[in-house]
Amino acid sequence: MLLYLLRRILYTLPIAIGVSMVCFALIHLAPGDPLSAVIPEGASPEVIAQIKTAYGFDQPLPIQYLNWIWRAVQGDFGMSIMTRRPVLSEVGPAVVNTMILAVAAVTLGFGLGVGLGIAAGYTAGSPIDRVVTAISVSGVSVPHYWLGMVLIVIFAVNLGVLPAMGMGAQGSATFALDWVSLRHLILPAIAMSVIPAGIIARSVRGTVIEVLKQDYVQTLHAKGLPGRRVFVHVVKNAAPTVLAIMGLQLAQLLGGSILVETVFSWPGTGFLLNTAIFTRDLPILQGTILVLAMFFVAINLMVDLLQSVLDPRIKRA
Amino acid sequence: MVATTGGSITSDAPLKGRRPVSRSFWATAWRRLSQDKVALVCGSILLIILLAAIFAPFITPHDPYRTSMARRLLPIGDARHWLGTDELGRDLLTRLIYGGRMSLFMGFAPVVLATLIGGFLGIVAGYCGGAINMLIMRVTDVFYAFPSVLLAVAISGVLGAGLVNSLVSLTLVFTPPIARVAESVTTQIRNQDYVEAARATGASGWRIVFGHVLSNVTGPILIYASSMISVAIVIASGLSFLGLGVSPPNAEWGLMLNTLRQSIYVAPMNAILPGVMIFITSMSMNLISDSLRASMDVKV
Numbered sequence: 001m002l003l004y005l006l007r008r009i010l011y012t013l014p015i016a017i018g019v020s021m022v023c024f025a026l027i028h029l030a031p032g033d034p035l036s037a038v039i040p041e042g043a044s045p046e047v048i049a050q051i052k053t054a055y056g057f058d059q060p061l062p063i064q065y066l067n068w069i070w071r072a073v074q075g076d077f078g079m080s081i082m083t084r085r086p087v088l089s090e091v092g093p094a095v096v097n098t099m100i101l102a103v104a105a106v107t108l109g110f111g112l113g114v115g116l117g118i119a120a121g122y123t124a125g126s127p128i129d130r131v132v133t134a135i136s137v138s139g140v141s142v143p144h145y146w147l148g149m150v151l152i153v154i155f156a157v158n159l160g161v162l163p164a165m166g167m168g169a170q171g172s173a174t175f176a177l178d179w180v181s182l183r184h185l186i187l188p189a190i191a192m193s194v195i196p197a198g199i200i201a202r203s204v205r206g207t208v209i210e211v212l213k214q215d216y217v218q219t220l221h222a223k224g225l226p227g228r229r230v231f232v233h234v235v236k237n238a239a240p241t242v243l244a245i246m247g248l249q250l251a252q253l254l255g256g257s258i259l260v261e262t263v264f265s266w267p268g269t270g271f272l273l274n275t276a277i278f279t280r281d282l283p284i285l286q287g288t289i290l291v292l293a294m295f296f297v298a299i300n301l302m303v304d305l306l307q308s309v310l311d312p313r314i315k316r317a
Numbered sequence: 318m319v320a321t322t323g324g325s326i327t328s329d330a331p332l333k334g335r336r337p338v339s340r341s342f343w344a345t346a347w348r349r350l351s352q353d354k355v356a357l358v359c360g361s362i363l364l365i366i367l368l369a370a371i372f373a374p375f376i377t378p379h380d381p382y383r384t385s386m387a388r389r390l391l392p393i394g395d396a397r398h399w400l401g402t403d404e405l406g407r408d409l410l411t412r413l414i415y416g417g418r419m420s421l422f423m424g425f426a427p428v429v430l431a432t433l434i435g436g437f438l439g440i441v442a443g444y445c446g447g448a449i450n451m452l453i454m455r456v457t458d459v460f461y462a463f464p465s466v467l468l469a470v471a472i473s474g475v476l477g478a479g480l481v482n483s484l485v486s487l488t489l490v491f492t493p494p495i496a497r498v499a500e501s502v503t504t505q506i507r508n509q510d511y512v513e514a515a516r517a518t519g520a521s522g523w524r525i526v527f528g529h530v531l532s533n534v535t536g537p538i539l540i541y542a543s544s545m546i547s548v549a550i551v552i553a554s555g556l557s558f559l560g561l562g563v564s565p566p567n568a569e570w571g572l573m574l575n576t577l578r579q580s581i582y583v584a585p586m587n588a589i590l591p592g593v594m595i596f597i598t599s600m601s602m603n604l605i606s607d608s609l610r611a612s613m614d615v616k617v
Contacts, residue, residue: 014455015455015458015459015462016462018455018456018458018459018462019459019462019463021459022459022460022463026471026472026475027475029472029475029476030475030476137600137603137604137607138600140547140603141547141551141596141599141600141602141603142596142599142600143551143554143555143592143595143596143599145555145558145574146574146589146591146592146595146596147592149574149578149581149588149589149592150589150592152581153581153585153586153588153589157581157582157585158585251464252464252465252466254464255463255464255465255466255467255468256464256465256466256467258466258467258470258559259466259555259558259559262558262559263578273470273471273474274559276474277470277474277559277561278560282475285471285474285475289467289471292464292467293462293463293464293467296462296463296464296467297462300462
């Protein structure tokens with residue numbers, strides 16, 4: 001078991017290194033000299049030379065990469081071009097805000113998906129099953145940023161019951177556990193929850209049908225176990241797969257929140273990325289993407305490890 | 318699971334007094350698909366949108382680019398402009414029809430490119446195995462280790478807005494998963510007895526790849542790719558929604574959603590209209606993909 005866990009962690013390392021290389025390469029993909037993006041307009045030659053050395057652009061690429069990753073590991077992602085503040089102090093709070101939104105959305109999607117999926121799995125072929133299937137296909141097909149706009153039209157424009165933008169009163173960028181903040185969280189969380197809800201409903205339905213067909217479930221029924229005790233067995237067998245999907249969805253939402261965050265002006269990483277792209281703030285862009293991608297890799301690893309702990313069949317394979 | 322090709326699958330009950338007809342795998346799949354009502358309806362919807370987009374100038378009397386300050390944001394149901402007008406007074410229905418050109422192209426083109434590139438890489442990796450497999454699959458793993466939307470936004474964001482850049486970034490997003498599918502199926506087939514037998518009879522590597530591997534890999538790849546199209550439509554429109562796709566005044570559903578967003582309080586119905594088109598196309602494509610999967614009876 002321990003050996004499997006270790007091997008799995010070791011296997012992640014080269015991927016993490018590869019991911020960091022891609023993030024590093026991004027800045028060199030940008031059209032034009034990456035330097036021109038970092039140098040303020042009308043800078044004197046001395047300043048240019050100073051920035052050049054600070055960023056290490058005068059050195060060969062592999063050395064630049066090593067320097068960059070060495071500083072990044074220590075938490076130094078450089079300075080934002082626009083705000084002149086360390087990248088980490090911009091990305092940090094944004095990641096927390098995105099995390100709040102993503103966790104809320106996944107929790108919502110999980111509840112909805114599991115409920116619908118179990119209902120459909122137990123009544124496979126019935127009208128209930130068809131309705132759930134229709135809902136879950138819509139969930140994975142709908143452009144969630146558009147759903148966000150529709151929610152704004154219904155709840156903010158027409159009914160006027162929920163705020164359309166921001167995170168708290170007066171454009172606050174820190175989340176407080178109070179009614180005002182929660183009200184701001186509702187619409188974006190719903191908009192973002194439809195994809196996980198659809199995917200989870202679909203897989204729960206499939207797993208429940210699969211488990212109900214197994215011989216041991218027939219045996220449980222045959223020996224007279226009440227339906228609700230059989231249900232416990234169904235849940236036990238379906239849990240590892242569903243939990244894994246939930247983890248992966250959380251990871252996808254962390255990276256994919258940019259569209260919903262833009263619609264609702266939610267001050268998270270997506271919003272930060274959006275601003276960085278249009279102000280050509282490459283250090284922020286690079287830092288945010290690196291942090292999000294590393295989160296993605298880490299969550300994937302944790303899901304894998306958790307799954308192998310929950311489902312002993314995996315490590316034998 | 319591997320789809321068997323070439324073998325005769327006799328579906329349905331044979332008619333009385335007639336010899337059971339044996340059909341090829343593709344004929345069976347096509348027969349099942351053409352009897353699937355959902356697939357037929359969705360296919361027709363997509364076909365209508367596609368044909369309307371291609372023959373747009375013959376369908377609508379309006380110019381998609383002609384602005385009119387006097388006719389801004391007319392409501393849906395206007396006598397001359399059935400679906401109203403946008404924030405610059407352009408006919409919305411016309412722009413939705415024209416918008417299908419760019420939006421459908423951006424949904425299909427990256428997936429087609431990714432299927433060709435990813436399929437090639439996956440088959441090579443699966444067939445060659447060893448160091449080549451390691452190299453190709455580990456590089457794919459790295460790109461697979463990014464959340465898809467983030468990777469698309471990152472590359473488009475760095476390269477800058479534009480049709481070609483979006484195409485590049487989306488192709489890069491969809492290539493790794495397709496390569497993975499192709500690689501895993503190819504690896505399975507490579508170890509089948511009949512491939513062993515073919516090799517024993519002296520068949521060349523090319524012959525095995527084209528004769529056995531390709532015919533078996535095509536099914537799973539097509540199904541997987543078809544399920545990617547709906548994702549591509551949503552992400553591509555998302556990129557234009559962020560201002561990273563085609564530039565104004567082009568008609569594209571995501572971009573229209575972006576510019577109309579400013580008018581959400583004034584004309585909410587007009588503002589959400591382009592999203593309906595994205596939703597319908599992506600939903601139809603998803604349902605077609607499901608039917609395709611059922612008709613080929615393949616689990617990916």
